[in-house]
Amino acid sequence: MQLLHLRTWLPALLAAALLAGPLLQGCASPGLAAPPPRPKTMDQAFVEATDRFGIDLLRAVAAERPRENLFLSPVSAQVVLSLTANGARGETQAEMLAALGYAGMDPGAVNEGMRDLWGLMAHPGKKVELERANGIWYQTGFAVVQAFREVAGGYYGAELHQTTFGRPQAAEAINRWVARRTRDRITDLISETTPDERMVLVNALYFKGEWxxxxxxxxxxxxxxxxxxxxxxxxxxxxxxxxxxxxxxxxxxxxxxxxxxxxxxxxxxxxxxxxxxxxxxxxxxxxxxxxxxxxxxxxxxxxxVRMRDGHRLKDPLKALGMERAFDSEQADFSGLLVGSEPLYIDEVVQKTFLEINEEGTEAAAATAVTMRTGSxxxxxxxxxxxxxxxxxxxxxxxxxxxxxxxxxxxxx
Known part of the structure; x- marks a missing residue:
């Protein structure tokens, strides 16, 4: 099962590219598509998929920490992993989509649902702030597959940045980006990068609601x-x-x-x-x-309540059936980088913040997917x-x- 069927997707991809503007290699995307309008409704199968994945992930994480507070954003993880799945192929992609709750869904509906979700978050209503951003960092000397770039910009509003992994500046740049988009509630999503990393995909989510x-x-x-x-x-x-x-x-x-x-x-x-x-x-x-x-x-x-939490999601996601994506021998992410050596997901890490007080609620989450080679x-x-x-x-x-x-x- 492929998320990117060019004959089916070419008109949509061309439209997305026109909306998104050029995604220039080596810098942040300068002409991202404007957020779509807030949807009046969302596809019911997509909504049910978010519920299914959210509860499955909560249960899988709780199984590792049964006697501790937990706070996570399944939708942050679902967004960035759905984006990543656009670069997966074959059984790797099929397993990812099933684990994310999309079993039986038309692959095109996944990206359309994500675009609607983008519109939802861009228009949350009065006295509610809701911001989300997607960013992709890739290794200097490599080029991102064009079809993936177009979907990333047109359906996910993702910014693309080129960097050199293994240098301190790479982790610092990612953490600065996350901090800006979470109002400094999450400042240390990743501690370092390594020279054999090829891509890091990040979702940042910020919520503030007044009662x-x-x-x-x-x-x-x-x-x-x-x-x-x-x-x-x-x-x-x-x-x-x-x-x-x-x-x-x-x-x-x-x-x-x-x-x-x-x-x-x-x-x-x-x-x-x-x-x-x-x-x-x-x-x-x-x-x-x-x-x-x-x-x-x-x-x-x-x-x-005021708390911070952090999760390494590799094992919980594997428990949900997402196994090939983490296997250096079996993973197929040939739709991400042009002509690169085989890639696999090394880790999925999420950090969260929650405060509930007399005025309302503030919550933030950031999720990173690290792609490595080798009544x-x-x-x-x-x-x-x-x-x-x-x-x-x-x-x-x-x-x-x-x-x-x-x-x-x-x-x-």
Whole structure:
């Protein structure tokens, strides 16, 4: 299965090239396409793929760190890996697309979905900032395959830069680029590069949303949060009583806190028992909880959160079936660089930032791909106290795209 079928794609690629402008070798792309308009809807198969991959990745990462806080952006990883898949061929590409949740999707719809996602992020609504950027760095002396350049610019808005891997300046340039695009929330995505690297593909994502109804700081006060082992820890809790999204079923309670005009929201789902909760989480259950959420007057206590996290995603992605891409003997990325030696993915690394306070939420993520050679009955007022481990998600409800997911096990 190929993402780039020239007979099918040539008109789209020519249009993308006209929009994107020339991508000059050796410098940042000077004429990137303007962001597309915000889509009114998104392809349902694409939305379901983002949910499927997001939950699969969260579960795979949690399996490695079952008793720790987690915060990641599956969509950041999905964007940069989908971009990378345009340069893969044969079984390598097929495995990547399946692991990314796209099994059964028309390959062209993947790039179209990514272009719609670009439009979604470019127009998030009032009182919400949402920025994303894609960057590609490639080794001096090599040329990027033209078809890949066109798709990278036209569908992903990616900037291309030439560099010399192995020199300190290469890592410094990538980290400066990420820092600018995440408001300095992520400044050290990669520590170094090596001379045998040939390409690094990066997605940066930044979110800042103001609550539709802010919490009053005067009402913030410490109270116990009960950790996995049952021991309490004192943390500051924010309080408000408002009409919020609420759902409850046996063993689970959930709440929805809207940002800005209400189209984007934070969801928190707290089970009675955390053990086994993520193992039983499925896209269908997740969407069912979202659909069951309805407005209700809620007396809410929400812990303040500030955390940084980092993940090496190679093993979790391999656990999802993306194996050939990481195998130096089997990987086929011949659609990336002209006439280069065989390439494979050496590592996929992501770093994230999250802060939840009385005003709203700030979150950032950056993901790098390193290519190397070689409902229940309600009373008038319900009370929700998120004082046990809970699942957290930041979602665009107009399109159904979940941008961030996490597990808050200890907000201290």
């Amino acid at each position: 539709k109804e802010r919490f009053d700081p005067e009402r913030t006060e410490p109270r116990p949060f009960h950790r996995l082992n049952g021991s309490p820890v004192e943390v500051p809790f924010m309080h408000q009583t408002e009409r919020l999204g609420y759902m409850a079923e046996e063993g689970l309670v959930g709440v929805r806190l809207p940002y800005g005009e209400g189209d984007m929201a934070l969801y928190a789902f707290m089970p009675d028992e955390w053990e086994g909760f993520l193992e039983g989480l499925t896209p269908e259950r997740y969407r069912g909880w979202i659909a069951a959420t309805a407005e209700q007057r809620v007396r809410l206590a929400f812990p303040k 229940a009955p309600f009373s008038d007022v319900v009370e929700v106290v998120l004082d046990r481990p809970f699942l957290l998600a930041i979602r665009d409800d107009r399109t159904g795209i979940t941008l961030f997911m996490g597990a808050i096990l200890d907000p201290s």
